[in-house]
Amino acid sequence: MTQTNNDFENKARPLAEKLIDYAKTNGEAYNITDVRISIYSSAEQENSIENGEVSESVSGTSWNVSVTLFSGGRSLTFQKNTLDEDMLCKAIDQNMKIIHIVPENDDKRLLESEKVYKGATVDLDLYDNNPPTQEELIDYAKKMEAAAFAESGVKTARESSISQTNSHNLMMSTNGLDYQGSRTMYQASISAIAEDDEGMQSDYDYSIARHFSDMAAPEEVGCNAGQNAVAQLNSSLPESKEISIILSQEAAQTFFSSVFSAIDGTEVHREATFLKDKVGQQVMSKGITIEDDPRIAKGISSQYIDSSGMESEKITFIKDGVLEGFNVGLTEARKLGIEPIGRNDGLTNSRVLPGRQSKEDLMSDITDGIYIKGFQGGSADVNSGRFSRQAYGTLIKDGKITDIALSGFAVGGNMKDMFMNVSLANDTPDLPHCRYTMAVPTIRIDGMKIAGK
């Protein structure tokens, strides 16, 4: 159930052109000044394996057409999942008639046409032209499951699944934006359940890639899930105290997501982040540099233009701990009176540059600490800075990670302090990566409060 780029183009382009023409022609009476059309199509196939056999097979296709009408500073959007031209034109008629009642918001206007990227298409290799067969996909999930089962202590596995998505996107608007792109995505994951006399523990692993050939080996994914679950058996609650923690790359991703929330344009404009007025200031420990590069070939979040039509290029948000700028979309940039940055749809491929120490050296002086494997829920409020997340991991004793499992505890602190107490290991992976969409190293944060027994 896939379709080629040509199939999509043959359906989507004439439709977009017709809708724009219809809205412009009929919109004169309603003072329609601009029109934006976005057409998206995707085909998905997902297979799940249980006990070596396909247990669930889900497939489907979908279309989505989004139309935004502009009348000066007024704008009104609708979305429908149909390609029916009459139905879409009727919906345009309906919204044209009521657009005059929409309150004005000049910041939502289309990007000025001189800023719209009109250069050549940039091939970022996001479409897999050699897709696997159904059998190969099913085989991948079977191998994942078998590898998890092979770990001693694993009781069962569930949701050993792999999905394949093909998507196509066309954006066209009256400021000169005309973009079309196609992407493929493969996602596999498995959850393993280990059991001993004390009870059950579960953990998971996954892989993600634009090209099937770049996925992690299924045996590795299954084996990781199994080992992680077994490692958590016999876990206990640590004591409540203040200690240094080491965050695995997995957990560090969660931590850096909070850094990005704190510099998010919407929050900055609401003045709902403690970094709202800190551009140019030291907001994180020295040595921390965070880049966002949309031009990585095969990158999960790669793009050469954003949905406003602006060119997307590499940006450094935090350099040596100093905040260089906020992550703003077009509307937020205008509200804040700054130049848009080509990130209308949020971050792309973010990467924290590696530190100088090895992971081992990073923890060598911690006599009593915790290695956090992952966070599970909780909250991180970038307005007040309160950070409180449930975590699991293992004990660090005399500078080394032990196999003493800990779980069910919470890690608390205030991000205003946490950001200034981060040190990095030198193990940041390169992007694209078969597991990480945000590349971060193992990190250390001192002075964290552990809530346990």
Next chain:
Amino acid sequence: MNKKASDLGQFFENSDLTPEKLADIVTEGLADADFGEFYQEVVEQESLVKDKGVYTKVSSGNSTSGFGFRVGQGERIGYAHSDVFNEQSLLDTVKQARQVLQTNQLSAQPSPSGKVADELYSAENPMSEMDLVEKIAKIDEIEAHVKNLDSNITNVTLGYSSTATSVHVMTADGDSLVDSRPMTTLSISVMVTDEEGNNSEIGKALVGGRIGCADVFNKAAYEEAAQKALEQAKTLLIAEEAPAGIMDVVLSGGWPAVLLHEAVGHGLEGDFNRKDISVYSGKVGQQVAAPEVTIIEQGDLPGERGSLHFDDEGTPTQKNVLVENGILKGYIHDRQSAQLTQSGVTGNGRREGYEYLPMPRMTNTYFEAGNHDPEDIIKSVKDGLYISDMGGGQVDITSGKFNMVATLAYRIRDGKICEPVKGATLIGDGLSVIKSITMVGNDLKMERSAGMCGKNGQSVPVGCGQPTIRVSNMTIGGTK
């Protein structure tokens, strides 16, 4: 909710299919299945957001429609969906879904049992009571109202969204079930900054549920929510960091039942228990909770957030007693787990939309009222914590361990509610919590406005409720 053919019309607009033709294809496609159904949806949606005095989102006239065909045999399920509803795409979808089947084994096809409840919520389109101009005027009115409540308010964010979901389910008997499900929400978020301008906190409150736009824009309703959001922000501003330790905890009625939903409800879902991977697996008939505890899962409550006339597999919803006087009575099922565990259907097969498979999900989950006066419950605690508002949370169903953040709590000293504290985390496992419930209040309160439940990447609205409850010796993670 009814079976009148006239309601079916909207599903067949612009299609070459008729209800009769559809029934022929569906019954044939399901003839050799253990379970399965045709599921169709037409969804209309609109939303408005006003932030810092400016409309940042105005979206009107949104719609999606599509269908899926599901066929199940034992452990195997094939599912295919499409957004184009015509004979050719239906035949393709049936064929695609059936590829997963191994052999043509004939087996019994249990039909949905039970009687569909009378009207639990209105079939009217929830957006139609007011036009867009009136809704914008209401948002402006609410914003002005909130800003005038307190001079320390530094920002107000208002969001409105309404969805009308029309559902059409057909099982192997070829009968069409049709339902119109409204869902409307008004969210009010208030930021309060202290006199020095150094610290600020945000309070949030919602009005919503299976109701229409006139209900959420009702003056009394939004004024109450605005006051609640403001109070929450102001209290958080003066609240101290929560202490850590082991304490007696009193959970207030209503929304704090999200703890029950997470820590107990998920563990009682049939799919986990059929695979023997929940802490509650194999415990039916056993004393799992304190004798005061009775837990109900009920999808046929009038007006509640998680209520449905029938679930997304076409099974009528009903009242299911999960725990009675502390004894585990049963689990909640979709048709697959009911069949594989040879249990009765419970009306809990739910899905986010036509692109997804149904699975066992909660509807409205609550602790039944006990006989204690809530005042007496608070008085009984010497040194503890009163939880008045909870954030979200997460549970690991295999270990039963959970961790929930109490957005706002108060210290209880010598039976009295004292200073507010923030950042408290409730840590524990579901089984221990329901065993440690020592008092259950007589003030059962259901939450209708909040509650979205996520499972396997699918989100559905759920209701939860409880009276005031005392739990002894809970582990509290504080930040002090």
